[in-house]
Amino acid sequence: MRMTARTTFTATLTALTLMWSVRPSWAQEESGAGKLDGVEITGAWARIVPGGARTGAVYFTLRTGSETDDVLLEVRTPAAQSASLHESTTKDGVAQMEELPEGLTVPAQNEVVLKPGAAHIMLVGVTPTLKVGDVLPLQIAFRQAGTLDLQVPVLPLGATGPVKQHHNHGN
Amino acid sequence: MGTRNLRQLRLALWVAVAVALTVTAWLSIHGVFDIPEPSRETIAIGGPFTMVDHTGRTVTEKDLHQKAMALFAGFTYCPDVCPTTLTRLASLVEQLGDDADKIQVVLFSVDPDRDTPESLKTYLSNFSDRFIALSGTTQQTADFAKAYRIFYEKVPQENGDYTMNHTAGVFLFRKGGEFQGTVDAHENDEVALRKLRMAAGL
Numbered sequence: 489m490r491m492t493a494r495t496t497f498t499a500t501l502t503a504l505t506l507m508w509s510v511r512p513s514w515a516q517e518e519s520g521a522g523k524l525d526g527v528e529i530t531g532a533w534a535r536i537v538p539g540g541a542r543t544g545a546v547y548f549t550l551r552t553g554s555e556t557d558d559v560l561l562e563v564r565t566p567a568a569q570s571a572s573l574h575e576s577t578t579k580d581g582v583a584q585m586e587e588l589p590e591g592l593t594v595p596a597q598n599e600v601v602l603k604p605g606a607a608h609i610m611l612v613g614v615t616p617t618l619k620v621g622d623v624l625p626l627q628i629a630f631r632q633a634g635t636l637d638l639q640v641p642v643l644p645l646g647a648t649g650p651v652k653q654h655h656n657h658g659n
Numbered sequence: 660m661g662t663r664n665l666r667q668l669r670l671a672l673w674v675a676v677a678v679a680l681t682v683t684a685w686l687s688i689h690g691v692f693d694i695p696e697p698s699r700e701t702i703a704i705g706g707p708f709t710m711v712d713h714t715g716r717t718v719t720e721k722d723l724h725q726k727a728m729a730l731f732a733g734f735t736y737c738p739d740v741c742p743t744t745l746t747r748l749a750s751l752v753e754q755l756g757d758d759a760d761k762i763q764v765v766l767f768s769v770d771p772d773r774d775t776p777e778s779l780k781t782y783l784s785n786f787s788d789r790f791i792a793l794s795g796t797t798q799q800t801a802d803f804a805k806a807y808r809i810f811y812e813k814v815p816q817e818n819g820d821y822t823m824n825h826t827a828g829v830f831l832f833r834k835g836g837e838f839q840g841t842v843d844a845h846e847n848d849e850v851a852l853r854k855l856r857m858a859a860g861l
Contacts (some may be wrong), residue, residue, distance in 0.1 A: 535742060537785060541773070543738040570818050576739045578844075583740050583827035587816055604743040605844060611738065612820060645785050646746050 496555030520650055522575065522639050526554035526633040527594065531650035532640045533625045536614050544611035546601040546626060546640055548650070552594045552633075559631040560592040567624045576605050591631070603642070604648065621646050704830065704838040706806030710793040713780040718793060720806075724836040727762040727859040732809045732825040734770035735782045740827070741766075744844070745786040748829065751851055752789060759789065761859040767803060768794040769811035769825045799835075831858035 532548035552558050563571040564603035573588040592607060593598050602608050609626075618624060619642065626638040641651065686692065705720065713717045729748065733741035745766070752759045766783065768774040769796060779792035795803065804811060810824040831839040831854060839858040842851045 502762070537738070537782065538740050541778070543736055543737040545738040545742075555735070570820070572816070572818070574822075578827045580829055582824055583823045584821050585737075585739065585814070586792055587815055604739055608739050612736070645742060646750075648746075 507574075517599070520548065520639070522628075522631040522636045524630070524636050524640045527552050527558060527630055527636065529628070529636065529638060532626075532638055533647065533650040534548045534611075534640045534642045535645060535647060536611070536618060536642055537645065538619075541612065542614045542616065544614045544624075545604070546571075546609040546611065546624070547604065548638075548640075550594055550600045552596055552598060554630065554632065555596055557596050558594045558633055559590075559596060559629055562591070563609050563629070564627040565611065565625060567615045567618055568611040571609055571611050571626070573607070574610045575607045596631075618642060668726065683714040690701065704806075704808050705836050708799070708803040708806050710799055710803055711776055713776050713783055713792040713794075715776050718791075720836065723763070723765065723832075724834065727834050727839075728765055728832040728840070729762055729829050729858070730765045730767060730807065730832065731829045732767050732769050732804075732811060734823050734825075735774050735778050736770065736820075736822065742786075743760070744829070745783075745790070747844075748790070749787040751836050751848065751855060754788065754848065754852055755855065755859075757861060758856065758861055761861065762855055764790045766790060766792040767806065767809065768792060769800065769809070769823050771795060771800045772795050831855065834860060835860055 494560055520531075521528075521530045523529070528551045529548050530551070532546065534544055534546045536542065536544040546563075550560065560573065563573065565571045574585045575588060577584050577586060588607075592600065600607070614624075622642045624640040624642055626640050628636045628638060630636070643651065703722045705723075707720050709719050731744060731748075733744065735741075748764050752762070752764060755762070764787070766779070770778060774791075774792075774794050776794060779794055783790050783792050793803065794800070803809075807830070809826045811823055814824055815821045827843065829842040831841065833839050841852055842854050846854075
């Protein structure tokens with residue numbers, strides 16, 4: 489085959505497309521997103537309160553594509569002493585935080601949003617060296633879909649939502 | 660009518676007038692004609708207390724009465740609601756600009772077992788230099804909560820730790836300690852700022 493400009497161009501484009509489609513999963517996770525068969529997490533972000541308790545919270549949007557419900561069972565991270573699922577509610581003017589020992593149900597073909605004032609992952613005893621701009625590794629176990637590894641960006645305290653990525657699906 | 664009758668009538672009428680005047684004067688003195696002032700419902704929130712602020716200084720209600728105040732309950736082990744509230748209050752106070760000095764944001768710690776002035780100082784420094792945090796012994800905490808009608812309770816967690824349930828919302832007080840109202844998380848900034856300004860007497 490003669491290497492015309494067009495051939496070269498097509499070959500390069502094909503090569504790039506192939507490379508992009510098999511890009512390592514870490515490239516996607518670094519943006520605070522992750523995917524398994526049946527569940528997808530986007531817009532993950534973490535907020536840490538330094539000093540004293542070193543508590544933190546992780547939030548994200550969770551979507552199931554599968555036909556059946558799934559349950560987010562538990563969360564693990566090497567970056568904190570404990571990670572657990574909670575839901576903030578206000579009942580009769582009293583702020584409460586309910587632990588979700590049964591996990592968080594994600595209805596089929598649906599979306600659940602973990603955000604301030606609602607469901608969230610609570611971290612206690614976050615590694616002292618972890619700071620804004622770092623990435624917090626999280627392992628999320630689902631009953632059906634399996635275990636997902638997530639790299640969660642640590643945002644400043646004033647943050648109220650994830651950093652918008654250019655390839656985000658949008659809300 | 661005869662002259663004598665007219666004179667009697669005139670006398671009778673003057674007596675009647677005198678009686679009427681006397682009765683009216685008496686009733687007036689006894690407040691019968693006073694229009695009642697619309698009752699200013701003063702809800703008795705707040706009272707005497709002794710706590711320690713985040714710099715270790717002793718604080719009583721007299722200190723808090725020096726300025727308008729925005730008070731809310733929280734604790735440093737709170738991962739979600741408290742940082743959210745503090746971030747929001749920091750933003751609102753900043754929006755007050757030059758008037759920010761007229762209202763004092765106060766965090767009341769409902770967790771005397773874990774929160775200390777030192778840990779509260781570090782905690783607050785993440786949000787604003789203007790805020791103060793109050794903590795105390797178990798008894799002092801209970802006394803403050805009772806005076807300011809704040810509910811709180813420990814809730815044990817599966818891993819052996821505990822979290823705290825506590826009254827939500829921000830309580831506003833005028834300078835002098837009179838309760839003004841509340842701000843809750845669902846109200847937008849415009850409403851919240853208006854309330855803060857009202858409490859600050861602006």
